[in-house]
Amino acid sequence: KNEVEQSPQNLTAQEGEFITINCSYSVGISALHWLQQHPGGGIVSLFMLSSGKKKHGRLIATINIQEKHSSLHITASHPRDSAVYICAVRWNNDMRFGAGTRLTVKP
């Protein structure tokens, strides 16, 4: 069983829609990361969370430590948001990753 589970695996949205991607984990963690992998393969770090909520532009990330759950929200989605979004947890010095959520935003 993977320590990090993401849902949905694939998501298609119309431009302007509000997007939610979920991440659940089964181990005690010190931090959770959200990453974005572009269609060309490049990976960019979006957020690191250890508690609460963070916002950067149209992206919002939340974490509930007690429920071992995090969500990534995208407001007013745009075709340029199309990418794979990856949840990763830091577990001691190890890092464990979800399989990713492939988001396609159609104009």
Add this chain to the structure above:
Amino acid sequence: NAGVTQTPKFRILKIGQSMTLQCAQDMNHNYMYWYRQDPGMGLKLIYYSVGAGITDKGEVPNGYNVSRSTTEDFPLRLELAAPSQTSVYFCASSYSSQGMETQYFGPGTRLLVL
């Protein structure tokens, strides 16, 4: 700053050959990582380093070796390449400040073992 650089971009190896994947960062980060990403699968941590001279195993270290003689460089060595090592390899570096960490990823090396 160049950030995190990786060479080569793409390589084909024959079974049993060896090679070194190069990774360098110019941001003076203490932490460096090697990950592999198999098609349709999540990233997996191979090895990491918390500073020059210090390395440790991640989730999938078998078949690989690393060294960290300088802060800047973190090469990954494949001995006796096997088809199971066909993957995309990402190097990353990070710093921590006030409990916050940001990882910076290299562009990846695509390796095909035939």
